[in-house]
Amino acid sequence: MISTQRLVLRSLKPSDSERIAALAGVWDVASMTGRIPYPYSQADALNWVTGVADGEMVFGIDHAGELIGICGYSREGNRVAVLGYWIGQPYWRRGFATEAARALIDYGFTKGGIKRFIARHFNENDASARVLRKIGFRTSGTGMGWCEARQAEFAVKTYDLRRPWTTALKSTALKARAS
Numbered sequence: 001m002i003s004t005q006r007l008v009l010r011s012l013k014p015s016d017s018e019r020i021a022a023l024a025g026v027w028d029v030a031s032m033t034g035r036i037p038y039p040y041s042q043a044d045a046l047n048w049v050t051g052v053a054d055g056e057m058v059f060g061i062d063h064a065g066e067l068i069g070i071c072g073y074s075r076e077g078n079r080v081a082v083l084g085y086w087i088g089q090p091y092w093r094r095g096f097a098t099e100a101a102r103a104l105i106d107y108g109f110t111k112g113g114i115k116r117f118i119a120r121h122f123n124e125n126d127a128s129a130r131v132l133r134k135i136g137f138r139t140s141g142t143g144m145g146w147c148e149a150r151q152a153e154f155a156v157k158t159y160d161l162r163r164p165w166t167t168a169l170k171s172t173a174l175k176a177r178a179s
């Protein structure tokens with residue numbers, strides 16, 4: 001569990017699937033992600049919740065005791081992870097994605113053994129671009145990415161964030177104290 005000023009990032013349970021389907025099964029959310037289908041049923045969400053793969057860290061984002069979104073990362077090679085997130089539309093523009101992603105990245109760098117995060121968003125996704133830049137990501141290139149909801153490939157921008165050396169030192173100190 002990861003706590004921030006306003007949010008709790010926690011592991012998912014099968015009973016979250018109804019709310020996940022309702023919030024992520026909205027076109028403006030699903031169509032901006034790579035993997036969420038549209039329409040998105042509760043059965044789809046349940047399948048996803050119960051099938052989270054090894055090497056994937058996935059957290060439900062709770063605000064005031066309610067699930068408002070998901071964030072997580074999956075490993076792509078040694079010590080490299082791909083960041084992902086979505087926030088339900090009623091909760092947009094309140095800084096929640098930035099707050100959750102920042103906490104998740106800090107967790108990955110200090111406790112998860114991650115040295116580099118990568119992220120990508122579809123070109124038109126200005127909101128995600130802003131979130132990534134606010135938490136320190138730099139653009140690293142362009143490419144094409146599959147969109148499950150739209151059933152096609154679209155242009156993406158790619159980003160990169162390396163673990164700061166100050167965090168690396170903190171992480172080593174934590175390990176030394178624990179041993």
Ligand SMILES: CC(C)(COP(=O)(O)OP(=O)(O)OC[C@H]1O[C@@H](n2cnc3c(N)ncnc32)[C@H](O)[C@@H]1OP(=O)(O)O)[C@@H](O)C(=O)NCCC(=O)NCCS
Nearest residue numbers: 029032086087092093094095096097098121126127128130
């Ligand atoms: C992208 C997303 C997670 C942002 O969530 P959010 O909680 O609204 O983001 P925040 O409130 O932390 O906003 C961060 C910044 O983005 C800006 N922003 C938010 N929505 C925006 C929009 N539609 N266009 C331009 N900027 C936007 C905010 O103003 C804020 O910048 P500021 O602090 O300089 O004002 C949310 O819009 C979403 O879930 N979209 C659909 C799924 C998705 O795109 N996931 C990411 C896939 S890469």
